[in-house]
Amino acid sequence: MEGDIFSGIGNGTQVDSKVLQAFQKNFVQVQDILDQNRLLINEINQNHESKIPDDLSRNVSLIRELNNNIRRVVDLYADLSSSFTKSVEASSEGDSGGTLKSNGKASQKRIRSG
Numbered sequence: 394m395e396g397d398i399f400s401g402i403g404n405g406t407q408v409d410s411k412v413l414q415a416f417q418k419n420f421v422q423v424q425d426i427l428d429q430n431r432l433l434i435n436e437i438n439q440n441h442e443s444k445i446p447d448d449l450s451r452n453v454s455l456i457r458e459l460n461n462n463i464r465r466v467v468d469l470y471a472d473l474s475s476s477f478t479k480s481v482e483a484s485s486e487g488d489s490g491g492t493l494k495s496n497g498k499a500s501q502k503r504i505r506s507g
Contacts, residue, residue: 394446409480415476416473416476416477418428419469419472419476420473423466423469423470426462426465426466426469427466430459430460430463431463433455433458433459433462434459435445435457437452437455437456437459440452442456449474470494485503
């Protein structure tokens, strides 16, 4: 995917296309949920402004739906973060140029040509 923000990470580490597809799928899901939340918030605001009892009582279920959607977005971002971390770790394991010490700092390995 040319020009994609995940096409290269750090020191030129390449990300697997399957990982990119998973990221893209999750981002599309997040955007869909956020679009739905915008509509829910608009409806909640209209109901609140109307002060009609039925509309106000409907807001209870709309707010519950909004809260559930927010939880889904948080879960999707957590999955994205986990997948991203795993893919970077897997990519760096295949990279013989350096290792990560237990303190999280990189150290360079010297590779002898023989």
